[in-house]
Amino acid sequence: MRNQDKADIITPLRRQYLEIKRRYPGMILMFQIGDFYESFDEDAHVVARELGVALTRKWFGKGQAHPLAGVPVRSIETHLAKLIHRGHKVAICEQTTPPGKGLVDREVTRIVTPGTIIEPGLLEGRANNYLAALIVAEGIAEHGAGRRAGFAYADITTGEFAVTEVGVEHALAELERIAPAELLLPGSAKLPALTEGTSEIRAVTRIEDELFEVKLARRALLDHFGVKTLVAFGCEDKPLAVQAATAIVVYLRDTQADALANLNRLQTYSTDNFMQFDPQTVRNLEIFQSWDFTGGAPTGSLVSTIDLTATPMGARKLRRWLRQPLLDLTELRARQEAIDWFFHREPVREKLRAVLDEVLDIERLFGRIRRRLAVPAEIVALAQSLRLVPQIRALLEKAKAPKDFIAALKGCEEIADFVARAITDRPPSDFERGNIIRAGFSAELDELRGGLTGGKDFLARLETREKARTGIKSLKVGYNKVFGYYIEVTKPNLKLVPNDYIRKQTITNAERYFTLELKEHESLIANAKERILELEISLYRQTCDEISRHSERINQVAATIAQVDLCAALAECAQRFGYVKPELCDNGEIVIVQGRHPMIEQRVPDSGSQTANNVDRSFVPNDTHLANHANSACQIMLMTAPNMAGKSVYLRQVALISLLGQIGSFVPAKSAKLGLVDRIFTRVGLHDYTLRGHSSFMVEMIETAHILNHATARSLILLDEVGRGTSTADGLSIARSVIEYLHNNPRVAAKTLFATHYHELTDVEEYLPRVRNFHLAVRECGNEVEYLHKVVPGRAEKSFGIYVAQLAGLPKPVIHRAQQLLSEYDGAALQSVDPMPDGPTHRQQTAGNARFPSLLASLAKLDINQLSPVEALTTLYELQKQMVELQ
Numbered sequence: 058m059r060n061q062d063k064a065d066i067i068t069p070l071r072r073q074y075l076e077i078k079r080r081y082p083g084m085i086l087m088f089q090i091g092d093f094y095e096s097f098d099e100d101a102h103v104v105a106r107e108l109g110v111a112l113t114r115k116w117f118g119k120g121q122a123h124p125l126a127g128v129p130v131r132s133i134e135t136h137l138a139k140l141i142h143r144g145h146k147v148a149i150c151e152q153t154t155p156p157g158k159g160l161v162d163r164e165v166t167r168i169v170t171p172g173t174i175i176e177p178g179l180l181e182g183r184a185n186n187y188l189a190a191l192i193v194a195e196g197i198a199e200h201g202a203g204r205r206a207g208f209a210y211a212d213i214t215t216g217e218f219a220v221t222e223v224g225v226e227h228a229l230a231e232l233e234r235i236a237p238a239e240l241l242l243p244g245s246a247k248l249p250a251l252t253e254g255t256s257e258i259r260a261v262t263r264i265e266d267e268l269f270e271v272k273l274a275r276r277a278l279l280d281h282f283g284v285k286t287l288v289a290f291g292c293e294d295k296p297l298a299v300q301a302a303t304a305i306v307v308y309l310r311d312t313q314a315d316a317l318a319n320l321n322r323l324q325t326y327s328t329d330n331f332m333q334f335d336p337q338t339v340r341n342l343e344i345f346q347s348w349d350f351t352g353g354a355p356t357g358s359l360v361s362t363i364d365l366t367a368t369p370m371g372a373r374k375l376r377r378w379l380r381q382p383l384l385d386l387t388e389l390r391a392r393q394e395a396i397d398w399f400f401h402r403e404p405v406r407e408k409l410r411a412v413l414d415e416v417l418d419i420e421r422l423f424g425r426i427r428r429r430l431a432v433p434a435e436i437v438a439l440a441q442s443l444r445l446v447p448q449i450r451a452l453l454e455k456a457k458a459p460k461d462f463i464a465a466l467k468g469c470e471e472i473a474d475f476v477a478r479a480i481t482d483r484p485p486s487d488f489e490r491g492n493i494i495r496a497g498f499s500a501e502l503d504e505l506r507g508g509l510t511g512g513k514d515f516l517a518r519l520e521t522r523e524k525a526r527t528g529i530k531s532l533k534v535g536y537n538k539v540f541g542y543y544i545e546v547t548k549p550n551l552k553l554v555p556n557d558y559i560r561k562q563t564i565t566n567a568e569r570y571f572t573l574e575l576k577e578h579e580s581l582i583a584n585a586k587e588r589i590l591e592l593e594i595s596l597y598r599q600t601c602d603e604i605s606r607h608s609e610r611i612n613q614v615a616a617t618i619a620q621v622d623l624c625a626a627l628a629e630c631a632q633r634f635g636y637v638k639p640e641l642c643d644n645g646e647i648v649i650v651q652g653r654h655p656m657i658e659q660r661v662p663d664s665g666s667q668t669a670n671n672v673d674r675s676f677v678p679n680d681t682h683l684a685n686h687a688n689s690a691c692q693i694m695l696m697t698a699p700n701m702a703g704k705s706v707y708l709r710q711v712a713l714i715s716l717l718g719q720i721g722s723f724v725p726a727k728s729a730k731l732g733l734v735d736r737i738f739t740r741v742g743l744h745d746y747t748l749r750g751h752s753s754f755m756v757e758m759i760e761t762a763h764i765l766n767h768a769t770a771r772s773l774i775l776l777d778e779v780g781r782g783t784s785t786a787d788g789l790s791i792a793r794s795v796i797e798y799l800h801n802n803p804r805v806a807a808k809t810l811f812a813t814h815y816h817e818l819t820d821v822e823e824y825l826p827r828v829r830n831f832h833l834a835v836r837e838c839g840n841e842v843e844y845l846h847k848v849v850p851g852r853a854e855k856s857f858g859i860y861v862a863q864l865a866g867l868p869k870p871v872i873h874r875a876q877q878l879l880s881e882y883d884g885a886a887l888q889s890v891d892p893m894p895d896g897p898t899h900r901q902q903t904a905g906n907a908r909f910p911s912l913l914a915s916l917a918k919l920d921i922n923q924l925s926p927v928e929a930l931t932t933l934y935e936l937q938k939q940m941v942e943l944q
């Protein structure tokens with residue numbers, strides 16, 4: 058009884074809301090009430106918080122108030138963008154019947170989730186927007202070993218759809234590589250543990266477990282593609298891949314059914330064909346995003362530095378290349394050749410790039426047309442871009458470009474011509490105003506429109522006739538949106554108005570009337586207009602469908618343009634920045650002559666910076682020669698130098714050059730011979746992180762362990778200040794044993810660059826043949842020291858702790874005193890400048906005398922980069938006080 062009572066209190070509106078809401082779990086339901094989209098209950102809290110709108114309450118009948126937050130219907134797009142970017146999923150529920158008495162009908166007309174957005178305003182043009190699915194095989198193995206996983210991803214705006222079946226670890230690496238906007242997981246699966254510091258996946262969507270059932274999944278996939286076997290897609294014998302791909306298909310079917318049409322091919326790929334790198338490497342090499350590592354002038358990411366593409370298709374392709382550097386020499390050489398072709402033809406390249414600049418996002422425009430979501434202006438935009446294709450083709454043909462550049466650039470004129478016949482030149486952005494379909498395209502439409510023009514004649518005739526009948530010379534027949542057609546008579550003539558005129562509206566100096574005849578005409582016209590609009594919309598749909606029939610051709614054109622654009626852009630980059638075509642080989646050697654760091658070399662010096670060595674100077678190129686085939690080769694470069702000497706820049710530059718070489722690009726060097734690298738590992742010490750608190754010694758060791766467990770003899774490893782996160786003695790021992798391990802285990806004998814400021818490590822060279830010491834040259838003039846950023850063989854002669862202190866801006870008196878103390882303790886004392894408080898050298902000295910060494914040691918131990926100004930001052934105060942006490 059009580060329940061019955063309660064149910065009675067629920068108003069029809071509330072009941073309608075709850076019913077619809079129940080059907081869209083995990084989504085924010087935006088519920089249209091008049092001019093607003095309202096959200097209720099839990100949703101209202103989220104909406105109010107995320108959009109910064111007021112949280113109020115709505116009363117449903119007596120005593121029933123529920124939290125409410127809403128946004129105006131007309132500004133829903135901007136608000137949607139915010140919600141999606143925060144990882145929310147939104148169901149838009151519209152009123153589907155006109156408001157009147159009682160409850161209006163409502164229906165969810167659109168579902169927007171981060172991985173399925175298609176609105177140009179919500180998407181980033183130069184990047185793909187991926188929806189991914191991950192399924193891990195059931196099994197006993199808890200961690201990695203042997204467990205397989207299926208991973209699929211799709212971009213519904215471009216039609217890219219790919220799947221792979223690999224070991225769990227690779228699948229996670231793929232997940233991080235693709236960085237999807239939304240990830241689909243079986244309802245019961247655990248969230249994959251991503252590496253710390255990886256860009257988070259914005260939204261995770263759970264799919265019912267049954268949908269991942271293999272047989273059903275296979276069926277669903279066969280149905281979707283309308284095929285009998287999955288052999289052609291390469292995943293017939295990969296059940297996990299099939300399940301993952303199906304998850305995407307099924308999810309789209311339920312949320313964006315029309316998007317499925319865009320996914321008409323599936324590519325099964327193998328991660329074995331690509332260079333691997335971990336998320337740490339992506340971050341450390343600043344491939345897609347730059348971080349302020351050193352606190353110096355800002356630099357761009359690798360992609361922002363080399364991305365000179367002119368079209369969104371080219372830009373997205375560059376990002377795909379960077380995510381998947383190749384291991385196949387033939388493929389790489391083909392890319393090199395294409396870039397080389399443009400490199401040597403500057404005039405063609407320039408003309409071509411000028412045309413490409415005008416080409417819009419063919420891929421995404423077409424995707425929207427195919428789903429009939431495009432507004433008329435988008436069809437015109439597509440046609441305009443397609444019109445440029447013959448120009449591109451002609452340019453390439455004239456220059457005798459390689460065939461595959463030209464082959465696909467065909468037949469687009471026909472499509473553009475068709476659009477030109479169908480659509481007016483500057484169609485309105487909404488359908489309401491009509492005037493979309495061009496005259497001459499449809500006889501039926503022309504006739505209807507003719508009727509309208511006839512109507513205009515009718516009005517002119519009416520005006521002449523009424524003027525004559527009433528004798529009012531100034532009589533006018535007019536039209537306005539609110540009142541429709543009218544006969545206007547100015548005030549002085551009112552007495553001449555005949556009896557059959559019916560008053561409609563009064564304006565300042567005239568009266569407006571209508572007659573039955575005029576009224577009748579008005580409804581005729583209104584009817585005709587309505588029919589015209591209906592017909593226009595239907596013809597518009599047909600036009601969309603007609604264009605869609607050419608999907609293969611348009612997709613090919615888009616793909617070729619992406620390819621041409623990207624190759625020309627990389628050639629442009631090579632010429633502008635002085636890159637050279639590397640010789641790629643498979644012998645494991647890396648020889649770089651005068652290599653440069655692509656981003657740092659373009660850095661604008663920060664004149665406001667205090668450090669004297671950081672003012673305007675051009676980048677110093679450096680050589681590299683790494684190989685692991687013989688004991689005479691240098692497998693491990695051990696770089697010792699103080700802070701700010703250029704170790705990290707050098708390490709990264711070698712990896713970036715390898716990476717660029719393996720996407721087929723030219724590289725910043727005078728010449729380069731690059732043995733293909735199967736994997737790049739990086740481990741960057743605590744010191745270089747600006748993301749403080751994100752790293753710890755534990756993380757550092759986990760990452761190092763990962764490297765030692767996975768590197769092969771074909772890998773490239775950067776170890777930048779490993780062991781920094783712990784006490785000096787620990788750090789030193791770890792660093793030393795890591796080097797020994799890499800040297801002595803043939804399986805992991807990777808080419809390695811090891812940077813450290815521990816001088817004590819340099820003796821490793823004496824007992825490990827393939828380890829070489831290097832340091833960074835400095836120039837001393839008087840008490841000053843200048844970093845030359847030049848990599849030279851051998852160990853550094855001297856430690857420059859005090860100079861670093863000076864460069865960092867410690868006050869002159871402190872520096873002078875430190876120098877004085879240092880000279881008092883030459884030889885062995887020099888060693889104590891190195892931060893090794895518990896080392897044997899140190900103990901010897903303390904036995905010798907006083908607290909100078911400990912004072913010096915604490916000075917040297919100071920991690921200037923980690924100090925806040927206040928901390929620095931306090932420390933300085935302490936140091937000075939102790940010194941004064943000593944004197």
Ligand code: ADP
Pocket residue numbers: 351353657671674675676677678698699700701702703704705706707846847
């Ligand atoms: P370290 O790792 O040895 O502490 P970094 O590699 O971070 O030093 O380099 C410190 C700074 O020195 C860089 O920010 C850059 O300004 C400058 N630098 C490094 N290498 C070069 C170079 N080859 N040419 C010019 N400047 C360089």
Ligand code: MG
Pocket residue numbers: 701704705706745777
């Ligand atoms: Mg460094």
